[in-house]
Amino acid sequence: MTAAQWLLILAWSGLTLYALLGGADFGGGFWDALAGGARRGYAQRRLIEHSIGPVWEANHVWLIFVLVMFWTCFPGVFASVASTLYIPLTLVAIGIIARGAAFAFRKASTELWQLRLFGGAFALSSVVTPFFLGAVAGGVASGRVPYGLAAGDLVSSWWNPTSLMAGALAVGTTAYLAAVYLTGDARRGGDERLAGAFRLRGLVTAVVTGAIALGGLFVVRADAPALYAGLTGRALPLVLVSGVAGLASMALLAARRYVPARGTAALAVAAVLWGWAVAQYPVMLPPDVTVSEAAAHPAVLRATLVTVILGMVLLVPSLLWLFAIFQRSPARRAATKE
Numbered sequence: 001m002t003a004a005q006w007l008l009i010l011a012w013s014g015l016t017l018y019a020l021l022g023g024a025d026f027g028g029g030f031w032d033a034l035a036g037g038a039r040r041g042y043a044q045r046r047l048i049e050h051s052i053g054p055v056w057e058a059n060h061v062w063l064i065f066v067l068v069m070f071w072t073c074f075p076g077v078f079a080s081v082a083s084t085l086y087i088p089l090t091l092v093a094i095g096i097i098a099r100g101a102a103f104a105f106r107k108a109s110t111e112l113w114q115l116r117l118f119g120g121a122f123a124l125s126s127v128v129t130p131f132f133l134g135a136v137a138g139g140v141a142s143g144r145v146p147y148g149l150a151a152g153d154l155v156s157s158w159w160n161p162t163s164l165m166a167g168a169l170a171v172g173t174t175a176y177l178a179a180v181y182l183t184g185d186a187r188r189g190g191d192e193r194l195a196g197a198f199r200l201r202g203l204v205t206a207v208v209t210g211a212i213a214l215g216g217l218f219v220v221r222a223d224a225p226a227l228y229a230g231l232t233g234r235a236l237p238l239v240l241v242s243g244v245a246g247l248a249s250m251a252l253l254a255a256r257r258y259v260p261a262r263g264t265a266a267l268a269v270a271a272v273l274w275g276w277a278v279a280q281y282p283v284m285l286p287p288d289v290t291v292s293e294a295a296a297h298p299a300v301l302r303a304t305l306v307t308v309i310l311g312m313v314l315l316v317p318s319l320l321w322l323f324a325i326f327q328r329s330p331a332r333r334a335a336t337k338e
Contacts, residue, residue, distance in 0.1 A: 002292070002295075002301075003298065003301035003302050003304075003305050004073065004074075004291055004292060004295035004301055005291060006305055007069060007073045007301060007304060007305055007308070008073075008074075008291055010069065010308055011065075011066055011069035011070060011073070012273070012274070012277055014062045014065040014066045014069065015062070015066050015273065016270050016273050016274070017062045018059065018060075018062035018063050018066065019173070019269060019270075019273060020177065020266050020269060020270065021059040021062065022059040022060060022062065022063060023130065023170075023173060023174040023177050023269070024052075024174065024177040024178045024181050025052045025059055025126075025178075026099075026126045026127075026129060026130045026174040026178075027126075027173075027174035027175040027176065027177050027178025027179065028048040028051065028052050028126070028178045028182070029048075029099065029122050029123050029125070029126020029127065030123070030126055030127055030171070030174060030175040030178065031044065031048060031175065031178055031179065031182070031198075031201065032044070032045055032048050032119065032122060032123050032126070033120075033123030033124070033126070033127070035048075043191070043194055044194065044197070045119075047182060047185060047186055047189070047191070047194060048178075048182065049103075049107065050185070050189075051181065051182060051185045058319060058322060060096070061315070061319070069304075069308075072296065072300065072304055073295060073296050073300070073301055073304055074284065074291075074294045074295060074296065075296055076147060076289075076294050077147075077284050077285055077289065077294045079149055080145055080146065080147050080148060080149070080151065080152075080285060081136070081140060081145055081285075083149045083150040083151075084139075084144075084145045084146070084150055084151060084152035084153075084154065084157050085136050085139055085140075085145060085152075085157055085158055086150075086154070087154060087155070087158065088132040088133075088135050088136050088139075088158045089132075089136060091128065091129075091132045092129055092132045092133055092136070094125075095125040095126075095128050095129030095132070096125070096129055098121055098125045099121070099122055099125035099126055099129060101121075102118040102119070102121035102122035102125065103118075103122050105118045106118035106119055106122060126174075127171055130167075130170040130171050130173075130174045131167040131168070131170060131171050132158075132167065133167075133170055134163070134166040134167035134168070134169060134170030134171070135158045135159070135163040135164070135166060135167040136158060136163075137163075137166050137170075137276075138158070138160070138162040138163030138164070138165065138166030138167065139152075139157045139158045139160070139162075139163050140285065140286075141162060141166070141224060141227050141276060141280065141286070142160065142162040142163070142220075142223060142224035142227060142286075143224065143226065143227075143285075143286035143287055144156065144157040144158075144160060144163075145157055145285055146285070147285055147289045147294075160223065161219050161222070161223040162219060162220055162223045162224050162227075165212070165215070165216040165219045165220070166216075168212050169209065169212050169213060169216060172205060172208055172209035172212050173209055173269055173272075175201075175205045175209075176202065176205040176206055176209050176265065176269075177265055177266070177269060179198045179199075179201040179202035179205055180198075180202045180249060180253065180258075180261050180262055180265040181262060181265075182195075182198040183195045183198045183199050183202060183253065183258040183261070184258040184259055184261075184262060186198060187258055195256075195258065199253050199254075199256065199258075202249075202253050202261075202265075203250060203253055203254065206246060206249065206250045206253075207250075209246075210243075210246055213242075213272070217231070217232075226286060226287065227276075227279060227280065227286070229279075230278070230279025230280055231275060231276075231279045233279070234278055234279065235275040235276070235278040235279035238271045238272075238274055238275035238278060239271070239272075239275050241267070241268075241271040242267075242268045242269075242271035242272050242275065243268075245264045245265070245267040245268035245271060246264075246265075246268040248264040249261045249264035249265040249268060252264060
């Protein structure tokens with residue numbers, strides 16, 4: 001394999017981790033919006049804040065990693081996407097900033113109107129941001145981003161059937177992941193009632209998201225036939241893995257097996273992302289801009305690959321340790337501090 005191929009795999013792995021970890025954080029904001037009034041939704045919002053508070057900034061490391069990888073290793077593709085899709089990407093950036101600020105300010109607020117204002121901003125940006133990320137993905141996958149600076153239509157490139165479907169799927173996926181993850185967090189905190197509430201939400205969201213995914217195949221067949229051919233051809237095994245893993249996560253949720261349900265839910269989402277990659281490979285910008293054509297100079301690729309490997313040696317163990325600490329029960333964390 002070439003350096004460009006290895007770097008593309010690493011970048012896509014970073015995108016997958018952002019979808020699984022950062023996506024669940026966005027989903028937490030979705031459920032925050034539906035938690036109810038201040039009194040009725042207090043326990044749910046407290047669980048959401050407790051679950052995402054220590055790691056939500058760390059999860060954005062993967063988004064930064066993906067952006068740096070693409071503008072360094074595939075600068076022409078990055079410039080094409082950023083210039084044609086600058087409207088949804090700008091809304092994504094605003095959503096991320098507003099979400100982080102609202103999350104921090106709400107924790108420090110004492111007045112009811114402030115809590116409502118920042119809570120509403122946190123919830124709204126948690127829904128809008130993944131939608132526009134999905135719309136960007138749909139624009140690229142459906143071949144509406146030609147190579148070159150602002151070479152595509154600035155509106156129809158992201159406001160089209162495939163992008164709208166991908167945006168809805170992204171929102172459903174984040175809500176689904178958050179509900180599944182929060183069941184385990186609630187049980188670890190000793191609140192079986194709250195775990196049951198998120199279990200029900202996870203089951204309902206799984207059905208809705210699965211329906212969007214199935215319906216999306218018909219949308220893609222009509223709107224992006226090349227992508228549909230790839231999904232039903234070489235990427236079909238991954239599509240089937242996603243479906244089977246989604247059904248397995250529903251069965252595990254129904255049986256209150258919350259820990260393994262996390263693994264199958266994550267597998268279902270990851271298989272969708274890798275299915276898209278396999279369906280489109282070796283093309284980066286449909287219909288004909290390939291990985292080798294879009295790659296930067298070989299010297300840049302080699303230097304980047306060495307740097308990324310060295311960085312992973314330092315970063316990955318630290319992140320694993322961070323997540324391991326906050327996956328412990330409150331009693332174990334207290335015992336560790338003592």
